[in-house]
Amino acid sequence: MRIWLHIGFEQTGSARLQQVLDDKRDKLIGKGILFPRSTGAKNDTRLFMAVTDPDHVDSLRFSRGFSDPARQAAMRAALVEDLRREIEQHQPHTLILSAAQLGASLYRASELDRLHGLLGALSDDIRILAHVDEPARLLARHYAAQVFEGRSLPLDRELAGAGAADWWQACVAAMPTIDPALGQFEETQGAPFWLDYAALVQFWEGRFGAGTVSLRPYDPTVFASETFTDEIRECFPIEGSIGKAAAAAPDPEVSAAWTARARQLNALLIRVLERGEHHLPRPLWRSFMSELRVPGAPIDPGSLSAISRRLALADRFPALAGLKTPAPQPDWTEADPTNGFRASQYLLAFLYRIERATKAEAEARAAPRPARPAEAISAEARALMPPQALANFEKLRRSPYAPHNALGSLDEEAAAAPYAPAPPRILAPGSSGNVIVGCMKNEAPYIVEWVAYHRAIGIDNFLIYTNGCEDGTSEILDRLQELGVLQHRNNDNWKGNSPQQHALNKALKEPVIRNAEWIIHIDVDEFMNIRCGNGTLDDFFAHAPEATNVAMTWRLFGNNGVKALSDDFVIDQFDACAPKYCPKPHTVWGFKTMFRNIGAYAKMSCHRPNKLSEAFRDRVVWVNGSGQDMTAEAAERGWRNSTKSIGYDLLQLNHYALRSAESFLIKRQRGRALHVDRSIGLNYWIRMDWSQSRDITIKRNLPRLRAEYDRLMADPRLRTLHDSGLAWHRAKADELHATPEFRELYEQALRVRLTETERVAYALALDMES
Numbered sequence: 155m156r157i158w159l160h161i162g163f164e165q166t167g168s169a170r171l172q173q174v175l176d177d178k179r180d181k182l183i184g185k186g187i188l189f190p191r192s193t194g195a196k197n198d199t200r201l202f203m204a205v206t207d208p209d210h211v212d213s214l215r216f217s218r219g220f221s222d223p224a225r226q227a228a229m230r231a232a233l234v235e236d237l238r239r240e241i242e243q244h245q246p247h248t249l250i251l252s253a254a255q256l257g258a259s260l261y262r263a264s265e266l267d268r269l270h271g272l273l274g275a276l277s278d279d280i281r282i283l284a285h286v287d288e289p290a291r292l293l294a295r296h297y298a299a300q301v302f303e304g305r306s307l308p309l310d311r312e313l314a315g316a317g318a319a320d321w322w323q324a325c326v327a328a329m330p331t332i333d334p335a336l337g338q339f340e341e342t343q344g345a346p347f348w349l350d351y352a353a354l355v356q357f358w359e360g361r362f363g364a365g366t367v368s369l370r371p372y373d374p375t376v377f378a379s380e381t382f383t384d385e386i387r388e389c390f391p392i393e394g395s396i397g398k399a400a401a402a403a404p405d406p407e408v409s410a411a412w413t414a415r416a417r418q419l420n421a422l423l424i425r426v427l428e429r430g431e432h433h434l435p436r437p438l439w440r441s442f443m444s445e446l447r448v449p450g451a452p453i454d455p456g457s458l459s460a461i462s463r464r465l466a467l468a469d470r471f472p473a474l475a476g477l478k479t480p481a482p483q484p485d486w487t488e489a490d491p492t493n494g495f496r497a498s499q500y501l502l503a504f505l506y507r508i509e510r511a512t513k514a515e516a517e518a519r520a521a522p523r524p525a526r527p528a529e530a531i532s533a534e535a536r537a538l539m540p541p542q543a544l545a546n547f548e549k550l551r552r553s554p555y556a557p558h559n560a561l562g563s564l565d566e567e568a569a570a571a572p573y574a575p576a577p578p579r580i581l582a583p584g585s586s587g588n589v590i591v592g593c594m595k596n597e598a599p600y601i602v603e604w605v606a607y608h609r610a611i612g613i614d615n616f617l618i619y620t621n622g623c624e625d626g627t628s629e630i631l632d633r634l635q636e637l638g639v640l641q642h643r644n645n646d647n648w649k650g651n652s653p654q655q656h657a658l659n660k661a662l663k664e665p666v667i668r669n670a671e672w673i674i675h676i677d678v679d680e681f682m683n684i685r686c687g688n689g690t691l692d693d694f695f696a697h698a699p700e701a702t703n704v705a706m707t708w709r710l711f712g713n714n715g716v717k718a719l720s721d722d723f724v725i726d727q728f729d730a731c732a733p734k735y736c737p738k739p740h741t742v743w744g745f746k747t748m749f750r751n752i753g754a755y756a757k758m759s760c761h762r763p764n765k766l767s768e769a770f771r772d773r774v775v776w777v778n779g780s781g782q783d784m785t786a787e788a789a790e791r792g793w794r795n796s797t798k799s800i801g802y803d804l805l806q807l808n809h810y811a812l813r814s815a816e817s818f819l820i821k822r823q824r825g826r827a828l829h830v831d832r833s834i835g836l837n838y839w840i841r842m843d844w845s846q847s848r849d850i851t852i853k854r855n856l857p858r859l860r861a862e863y864d865r866l867m868a869d870p871r872l873r874t875l876h877d878s879g880l881a882w883h884r885a886k887a888d889e890l891h892a893t894p895e896f897r898e899l900y901e902q903a904l905r906v907r908l909t910e911t912e913r914v915a916y917a918l919a920l921d922m923e924s
Contacts (some may be wrong), residue, residue: 598879
């Protein structure tokens with residue numbers, strides 16, 4: 155087995171490469187190539203954290219609880235076991251690993267020895283790969299990224315180092331003392347020793363062997379394109395096609411003025427923290443950075459021409475000849491932060507939030523800790539969960555990420571009066587109103603309920619795409635179109651990586667979308683649960699009148715002990731769900747976006763609109779399900795809420811990903827609309843079958859849902875098509891029960907009994923997010 159180890163860098167497209175490898179994971183497995191999950195969800199951060207010296211604590215190890223050498227060693231042992239198990243399962247001829255931190259952080263021989271020992275136990279054929287850019291260009295981007303993680307020193311140090319005889323050693327010798335409480339990490343405050351590519355190659359080949367290291371030029375246009383997969387095929391190398399990649403927008407560059415502001419504030423924040431009297435959580439620090447934003451040009455790489463001359467590429471790396479040196483400019487000086495900016499004034503403005511965080515930290519430390527239970531984990535969970543999940547549980551149960559329901563004020567188990575019927579909506583001439591665009595495949599038993607429900611709360615139109623349907627879904631939608639309820643489009647001839655994205659791209663050209671007031675992309679297993687006023691969209695909009703984008707956060711609903719498939723209302727059958735506070739695993743707080751049709755974004759994707767127009771940058775207002783502003787966090791990227799932005803008080807998106815156990819079997823058999831080449835097995839059940847919390851708030855809609863449902867089903871043709879689709883699903887469930895593979899999956903799923911904390915720990919082990 156050959157191991158390809160991609161070592162970076164963060165500013166040369168590592169995240170893009172890892173995303174595409176993740177998207178193509180199943181296709182790669184079919185070719186005998188493993189991009190493992192055990193080392194990290196996408197970026198193999200577990201591998202990086204496992205091999206650093208015990209005293210080399212970086213921000214990742216610190217934030218994820220592995221600063222302690224004993225915990226780090228336990229994590230390393232679990233990683234080795236998990237990786238071996240994955241290799242044994244798939245028997246690949248090629249293993250691809252990618253951790254941007256490896257190239258940018260490892261400079262100690264002891265760390266490289268540890269990495270070599272870990273990988274060498276798996277194979278003696280190891281190749282190292284890095285994508286690089288012209289040094290001055292890369293330094294400009296890297297410096298800005300460091301500043302927004304807390305760097306307090308300007309670029310003067312790097313410019314002075316250009317005259318050093320040995321760039322690598324000069325940078326290493328100047329590394330700061332690591333102090334996590336002050337945000338002092340080598341990766342954040344240190345100079346980038348690795349920009350000396352000749353020394354980088356020498357360092358890695360000194361341990362892995364001559365000729366094992368390859369450097370490839372970074373081309374942002376290539377990385378962002380759909381044909382980026384061609385670059386991946388050449389890198390590793392891979393025979394045959396792996397399809398195209400979804401096009402990606404290039405990472406936005408921050409202005410030099412904004413960088414200067416952030417750097418100057420960092421210097422003052424560190425001085426405050428050095429007194430030892432204040433606590434500054436990392437999310438709060440980052441929020442300060444976002445509030446300093448000003449527009450302008452990024453740092454000009456030409457002002458770092460001394461670095462270009464010192465680390466010239468042409469003679470030493472012919473393969474990098476295409477990386478053009480920027481035209482020389484006057485030597486770098488820190489940009490004018492503009493508008494009379496004074497870091498001290500901002501520090502005073504932020505101080506009350508720092509003091510509030512300090513007080514909260516002190517109270518948390520002083521609060522009595524609950525007694526440790528005699529049995530920390532159930533016997534059933536201990537027998538079921540793998541070692542990594544058990545380790546996750548021990549770490550999780552006392553951490554800030556432990557799940558609970560102490561969020562918001564709504565009593566979700568108290569019965570409430572049913573909502574009143576909503577008056578008919580009157581649309582302006584030419585407007586299609588509030589429009590849902592969705593994709594379906596084999597959803598016949600659930601369509602009419604979903605359509606009736608959303609019509610009852612204020613949805614005016616639907617645009618539904620289907621592909622590969624066998625159960626009568628397309629015929630039901632055609633009949634609803636004949637009845638004037640929705641518009642249906644066939645999507646069998648989709649192209650690209652997913653039928654869903656192909657449909658969303660086409661939808662933007664449809665009149666019903668072009669003329670919409672609000673656009674919502676949700677699936678048939680997702681119900682908008684409006685928890686204010688009379689439970690309609692207009693009631694929500696009245697609570698958030700300035701919003702242009704609404705992040706509707708999932709609340710995941712489990713199977714509620716329901717085994718048999720039926721067409722009883724989904725919102726009535728299933729009320730067991732995830733707790734409101736559940737920041738891990740990431741999928742629990744995923745969101746879908748409802749957005750005002752103002753032309754702010756050029757693309758519609760699964761979770762959100764993308765490609766924000768510069769002209770609308772200051773006009774978009776994102777709110778969460780409690781109507782609270784989260785623009786700084788979500789305006790340009792992101793598909794899930796954080797602890798800072800979570801909120802369910804006014805609106806949540808009930809996500810019934812499983813429904814009954816038999817429905818899950820059928821879903822497992824047909825795959826998913828977005829990722830057609832990924833299977834859904836027991837892992838999916840473990841991630842989605844939340845059962846300890848309860849939320850009945852959506853049931854206030856049952857009377858008006860029933861009225862609209864009965865009105866639609868009064869059409870004899872629609873009723874016949876619905877009944878036929880339900881019969882198809884029941885026959886399919888019987889067929890799967892008779893198949894050993896699916897019968898075993900069904901029985902395994904029903905045996906899984908986990909508490910919320912146990913489920914989080916297990917899900918983290920499956921997704922390798924720990």
